[in-house]
Amino acid sequence: MTKVKPPSKKAVLRRDARSKCYWFKAFRKHKAIAAFSIRRFRINFLPQIKEAVTIAHRRLFCRLMDVPFDKLVSLEQVHGANIIKAGPEDLGKGTRSRADEIKGTDAVMTDTPGAVLAIRTADCAPLFFLDPRHKAIGMAHIGWRGASERLASKMVQAFRRQFLSKPDDLVVALGPTIRSCCYEVGSEFHDVFGHFVTKRSGSFYFDLVGWIFEELRSEGIERHQIHDSLLCTSCMNNEFSSYRKEGEKANRMWSVLTLK
């Protein structure tokens, strides 16, 4: 049997010449924009950065990526596995202040025309979902806690319930995240994640991406439906924020998804 080679970064991503931010080619074919920022867009509400500066950076990124800032749906993100369905009343969340983001959730889906879903990450995985047939989109923020609660699986199940999506209707993408090259964890991770935790030179490393792909596979999503950025936030800390490298002062990248 011949082994299928995974696609390269270049085949999966396009880098915008002006902003240096990235978008996924596979989504453009379906008139969707799935894009993520680099670290110089300081889009997280941090105490040391004025709220107005964060808002200005969010607005700039949306303008450069050609998505409407006023249709944004931004989440509080609490490392849980709660998924919400956003409606017209949710458009504009996160455009004014931190207090304005949708509370208590890490994942969102919608079929509201024009909605721009947004997730911020620094090491955790931003996962993009598109069902072009049912004109529905979704995003999830998945770290180890979300992985332990099988949030990627839950997203596929929620698409099935909410939009009648079949697994082969879905196009999935994975933005920059910490990978098994750098994601050092305690040995107790092995109890939860099994063979997705491996030992190298006396340390344990978690393959968050492998775990997420396995969750998706168990829901009927084939590897060719998943467009992986192949970017590691820790290896490429000059370009992406990494919470594990920078700690509390780390800003975040922003991932946005909209269907035109």
Ligand SMILES: [Zn+2]
């Ligand atoms: Zn790495």
